[in-house]
Amino acid sequence: MRICIYGAGAIGGYMGAKLARAGAEVALVARGPHLAAMRSKGLTLLEEGADPVTVPVRAAEDPADLGPQDYVIVTLKAHSVPAVVPAMQPLLGPATTVVSAVNGVPWWYFHGVEGPLAGTRLASVDPGDVQWTGIGPARVLGCVVYPAAEIAESGVVRHIEGNRFSLGEPDGSKSERALRLAEALTAAGLKAPVRPRIRDEIWVKLWGNLSFNPISALTHATLDVLCTDPGTRAVARGMMVEAQAIAEALGVKFPIDVDRRIDGGAAVGAHRTSMLQDLDAGRPMEIDALVTAVQELGRLTGHPTPTIDTVQALVALRARTAGLYGTAR
Template sequence: MRVAVLGAGAIGAYVGAGLHRAGVEVHLIARGAHLRAIRTSGLKVLSARGDFEVHPYATDNPEEVGPVDHVFLGLKANQYAAAGPMVKPLLHDTTTLITAQNGIPYWYFHGLPGPLRDRRIESVDPGGTVSRALPVRRAVGCVVYAATEIEQPGVIRHLEGTRFSIGEPDGTTSVRCKEFSAAMVAGGLKCPIEPDLRDDIWIKLMGNIAFNPISALSRATMASICRHREARELVVRMMTETLEVASALGCTPRISIERRLAGAERAGEHKTSTLQDLEKGKPLELDVIVKAVVELADLADVQVPTLRAIGAVADLLNEQLTAA
């Protein structure tokens, strides 16, 4: 089995390292100092579960890799629309795209029974740019429950979690999912195939939709937000509205708001990915997290005043950042 990891950053490289350890032919597509370090000294993973080192193929040119069986997308969702030229050399007729992203995925309504079947979500797939770059028929969803960071070029620090839940948009248990899941498990990672992956999407989204924009607006860590009474109440309102949208669309995430908050508190003084991007001057990955849920709320006729207000201010922040 041949796998390419497009965007071999903290999460992508961690997945690639696990797959390589399982004996999979892995090609990491990275850039800059990180790529140079991997080529020179290999890829090191530091973890409480045990440190290890691998030496996978690494390049910044997908043309050198050629067609593979699975492409793990380690990109931010706001990079998907521009990824077409990088993805194209990696495809054969049945290549799978493992779409490991935060928020609402571009394939959300693909194959979903009901009046919204195959509907395109404009805030996620504006003008169809993403679905043209990454054909929906190739997509397998992936919800990431692992936390990692690049400690230094070529070195990944695994912080917590090893679960990468995957699933077909139509809910079937496909051969391609079984193949990828088995390789992940062989590499020491958890990779359950979920027939109701959309429930997992909403569970993770409950945290992202509240903590990510609030952290960017306040520069606060997750624990700091939880400790602040009014901010905590704001998080609860945002999570409540999110669950109302999920319910209106037929999803019932199996987790309570208090349990979700407890998990955030356990993360401690952790900076969300959105806050980290803000500090680095990068565009904020908020359209698929906040704006998409507001769009879905309008489709489902659900009132989300808190999400709408926070989303507007966060979007203004993002505009100021990208204009600078």
């Protein structure tokens, strides 16, 4: 089984190191100093309570150097994916599965569903249908990413917490391709349940990302603060209530209520969200997949999103002012 991880940063590097250590045939697509370090020294994984482990990995900047794969696991941020679809083509053989390990509303959301929205394409996350036509929804296996990791230095990934990558077919089936990948990830010491309702998990994670991320970018507050301050908690709650109405109109079932979800965010502690980290580091901000896409789904389902609209307008202007919105398109 040939597995390529496209975008071997923190999460992709963590997964790649675990797979490589378990003996899987894995290749990583990366760039810059991180790529150079992996090529010259291997990929080092730091896990709490364990000695550092360095594994040799096959790493490349040009996917054409790797050839067709059985699985391509995309761990880029959503706004970066459309631009790399042309470069990804040499990895795609007739039976290649593309695993969408990307935060937010996925571009393939309406593939494999029934009803009037079946096959609907989302311009907010797939402008020009680049992924729909260049990858194809039939190739896609959904994935919800739970681990947290960071690049400690070039070629070195530090695992912070979590080891679950939930998998799910868009049509809810337990396919052979999903089970085979779950087996490989499990053999690498990761949790990889195959879920019949992957969209439910997508929305529970999105619930927090939709609200906590942009509010933190606007206020520079950590999770414990924005989830307990009465004003910002109320804004987050308003966004989440609007999102819940949209999701439930699409058939999603939430296993917890809004307030428990916010309390869970507060319990994480003084965490700086990924959007705030991107703003501070001068990286393009992940607004469309986390916020704008929910607005688009609101329009499709006929559910108003006044709180989401307000926060999206503010965070989009903040990102544009910093030159960090739309720059990756």
